Amino acid sequence: MSYKQKKFIRNWYKDFVESDEDPFLANEHLMYLAMLAKATPQAVWEYISRKFLGSTTDGPAGNLPLAGGLRPLKHSKDTNSSSPGYSLAKANRHLSQQTLQLVEKYVSACQRRRAHSDGRRKKNDGPFTCTFGCGYRTGRAFDWRRHEETHEPQELWLCSLCPQNSEQNPFLVNRKDKFLKHVKEVHKGWNADDVLQTSRVDFQAKFDPVCPICQETTESWDDRCKHIIGHFEDDV
Ligand SMILES: [Zn+2]
Ligand SMILES: [Zn+2]
Ligand SMILES: [Zn+2]
Numbered sequence: 001m002s003y004k005q006k007k008f009i010r011n012w013y014k015d016f017v018e019s020d021e022d023p024f025l026a027n028e029h030l031m032y033l034a035m036l037a038k039a040t041p042q043a044v045w046e047y048i049s050r051k052f053l054g055s056t057t058d059g060p061a062g063n064l065p066l067a068g069g070l071r072p073l074k075h076s077k078d079t080n081s082s083s084p085g086y087s088l089a090k091a092n093r094h095l096s097q098q099t100l101q102l103v104e105k106y107v108s109a110c111q112r113r114r115a116h117s118d119g120r121r122k123k124n125d126g127p128f129t130c131t132f133g134c135g136y137r138t139g140r141a142f143d144w145r146r147h148e149e150t151h152e153p154q155e156l157w158l159c160s161l162c163p164q165n166s167e168q169n170p171f172l173v174n175r176k177d178k179f180l181k182h183v184k185e186v187h188k189g190w191n192a193d194d195v196l197q198t199s200r201v202d203f204q205a206k207f208d209p210v211c212p213i214c215q216e217t218t219e220s221w222d223d224r225c226k227h228i229i230g231h232f233e234d235d236v
Contacts, residue, residue: 005037006047012036013048026096027202032160035198091204099158103203106172110153127232131212141229149174154221156201161187172201 001009012033016025025048027041034041088104095103113134126139132151138144149155153174159182162171171186173179179199183192207221213231218224 001037001039001043001047005039006051008037009033009039009044009047010051013052024096026099027094028096028099028158028160028198031198035160035194086206088206091206094202099201102158102170102172103156103201106156106174107153107205110151110174113150127235128229129232131228141232144229144232145225146175148225152206152221154203154205154207156203157196157199158201159183159187159195160199161190161195 016029030041030045034044037044088107089100092100092103124135124137126137128138128141128144130136130144130147130151132148134151136147138147155176156172156174157176157179159171159179161183171179171182173182176196179196180192183190183195187195205221207224209217209219209224211218211224211227211231213228216227218227
């Protein structure tokens with residue numbers, strides 16, 4: 001990294017540590033900083049560890065400015081998002097406290113949405129039926145899946161460019177198209193795909209693996225959706 005990049009990282013990191021009583025450099029901060037500094041997250045992390053944490057190991061030791069330190073970038077495969085005992089907070093321990101709170105709020109609002117039915121649209125027919133019981137129906141598999149995800153979001157993006165403070169609501173959304181639209185409208189001049197990448201929340205979503213039609217167990221959300229679409233297509 002160049003002198004300029006290092007200086008930028010030092011300044012950013014000092015501000016970051018001072019801005020919070022309990023600073024926690026979560027993955028998304030690191031990704032964001034790496035994007036701003038035009039360096040790889042790995043290089044940024046190594047530099048911060050060396051400069052501020054007096055270590056070159058992969059994680060910070062005790063009594064350091066980082067409260068929890070950087071958690072591993074990848075969560076273990078055995079985080080079981082389909083188990084009946086799924087807890088959003090537990091499955092997403094690797095997120096920063098602030099992000100976790102936003103995610104919990106967002107996801108529970110989505111899960112509550114089924115109460116006020118959005119199935120009362122004028123054109124509400126087709127073989128693809130909402131499995132969350134809101135009455136929505138559609139003729140297009142793509143729309144059906146997108147609808148299912150309004151009840152149980154699977155992917156989330158938290159805009160890394162929007163200031164996250166009490167005066168302005170952070171921009172958090174579960175649809176890629178809406179996120180890209182936000183960047184193009186609000187952050188002109190930024191590369192939307194870069195921002196998409198740095199804003200992606202490493203979110204472990206919940207999903208019910210049991211097919212509501214044949215009770216077969218599916219492996220993943222993607223698998224579940226394809227499986228259920230198969231039933232609806234059989235009905236056509
Ligand atoms: Zn629905
Ligand atoms: Zn934004
Ligand atoms: Zn089935």
